[in-house]
Amino acid sequence: MQAMVEHVDDVTVVVLPGVSLDASNAKEFKRGMTSLLNTQSKVVFDLQQVQFVDSSGLGGLLSCLRQLTAVGGELKLCGMAKSVRDLFALVRMDRIFDIFSTQADAIVAFQEKGQ
């Protein structure tokens, strides 16, 4: 499954495909993002379509975050369903990730930083 990638100014927005990001596809998703994360420095993951994230999915997202920040980039998340937000809160990942309600908010956050 291919993620939809958009560019808004210098921000790359990835709309994650599929209903769930879990043990069945987390690794695959990560692999698919590797090249993008190597080349882009401002990335937004839009999870508007994702209904379900499990710990593997979370691990995958974390891995993306680390890969990006290792090369000086930044990752923001948006469009998370309530249950996904609750999961992040449960494992305190809401302090690690920058989470925004909408895509627009995430993009604005990049721009406000004046980067």
Added chain:
Amino acid sequence: MVNTPRYRAATALRDVVSQFIDELGQSTEALAHCTATAIAYLDATSIQWLTVQDGCICCHQRTNQPSCLAGTRLGSRHCEIIEARYEGRSLGSVIVCCDSSQSPALAALRQIVQTVVRRVELERENASLLVELAGSWESLEAVYELSSDMRILQDPADLLDRITEKAASIHAGLGAILWLEDNGQLVPMATKNIPPVKTRPIGEGLIAQVVAERAAIILNSRAQIISVPRLEPELHQAVSLAIIPVATRQGVLGVLEVWQEGGESEFDSRMLRLLEALALQAAMVIENDRLHHAALESERLRQEVQIGSDIQQILLLGQPPEDIPDIEVAALTIPSQRIDGDFYEFVKHHERCLDVIVGDVMGKGIPAALLGAATKSHFLRAIGRLGSDSVPGKLAEPTAIVSAVAAAVTKQLIDLESFVTLCYARIDLEKYQLDLVDCGHTRTIHLDRELGTCVFLRGDNLPLGVLEGESYSQISVLLHPGDVLLFYSDGVTEARDPSGKAFGDDSLAELVQANGHFSPKQLIEVVRTVVTTFSQPAAVADDLTCVAIKIGGAPKCLQITHTELELSSDLTELVQVRHFVDGLRWLVRDLSMSEKRFSELALAVHEAICNIIIHAYRRQSGQRIRLEADVCMQQVTVRIYDWGEAFDPTSIEPPGFDGSRESGFGVYIIAHSVDEVHHSRDAQGTNCISLLKRLG
């Protein structure tokens, strides 16, 4: 002593004659004088003039042989002889001398003589009746005295001695023995005026006859006595004897034997009456004593039963704990006629773990009860000792505890030729597991609420006290909320109905299955009622002992919707799990579970299955995973079964929350997404993780 007129039982004819003469004289005096009749009494030796008339030649002659005998006339006088007879014997003759043979006095006098004879006869009879009465009075007096003695003297031996003394003193020179008959032997209870005698067989003489026929024998002639074959040795010199049975309604207890060796008195009806009264008294004394002993024995037995019952209550039976939230315990004992060796004890380790020990000592009565109490105390000691030896926080295994107790008691049990069957059960609510060490005990009944089955659990260890050096194994069974366990003694299953049919363990299992939804207290009440009704009207032969345990955390509701799913260990199958969970969501739609809460449950289920696939089955595909879910008013429970490697949740380190690690969240998520998590693994290698989410 009361003063009574006493009449001699004299039978000498002389007295009769003199009485006759007196009476005759008195009765004829007036008549004789009026009619100028002379009356004299004549016997073989002499003549006695009662009325004398002047002008009567006979009177004048006053010879011993008056010539007017035989009706001869002497001068103008007429003489007549009237014979007087008394009891067939001649009392002599009465001579009547009057003017003529036509004298009216003659007829009258004849009449008078007969009348006087008759009167004398009646008086004699009267006198002898009075003698009899005196005899009876003597008997009454003797009885009265003895009754007074009985009130004062407590010892039956003393009373029997008094009785025999009285028997011997009714006449001088009497010997007396009071014998008791006991299984063909005569035992002397008291003797008077003779050298001591010993216990001897009853023999075939007079005493045996008296006992057999229950009738007295009286012999008053020496000739008769010496002609008796196999005569009792003490009677060989007797000239008269009386042997009276000492008997009650129930039968002959012995005899009172009395005899005389010199002198001339005979045993007459008066003496017989007295001896009979004494014999009756003796019978009453003996019977009374026996009843007294029987009452004492019965009291002793009652006390033994009471002591036994107290031992039972205090030492043998433990107190069911009432403070363990999810383990409900009730116990029942119905004691039998004699106490048994049933015992039980409860050891609460902590809120989630209870040990139950149920046992039965072979044998009955106080010895069995004491062995049971000793065995129980060994268990408590072993638990304490092994508990302090082991790693803190880790309990000693049931097999270790039973082995320790067996090492301590087996030799003693073998020496006492007894053994103990028992069941050591550990109920662990951390694992929702039952570990059971069964040593020859009745099979434990397990009502499995999940599967709806009712099965017998049994191990194959020998009872304690059979062989030294035995090792003990335990079986493990998964428990579920709502499950019921029933431990019982064989007094329950071997209770018999009037036709001899045993109650049986199948009937008991049926009872549990039918009544398992009640509380344990109600369940054992049902068992009590059914078994006592079954064995009526007889009382139960062995103690009935029963311990019922219900596992909690149970859905209190009766309506449970149950769904299942089988899948194989592929990550691609996770979508099936999502469908399953969607199905659950639909099932709870009418209930008050919030979307948030349901999502948390769904997440936990998902994570659990991922763990199974990745860790338990190490990503090996095609392995079996089974899901079950129960939805009821209060909660949703999802159980996931796998047959892979054992998983120890305590071995997983907590995840890092700083983003430095990408894995290790699964267990944490599960634990924090549902209200209760239980892991268990049974002896067949079935792993089960159970997730419970309450509705609100």
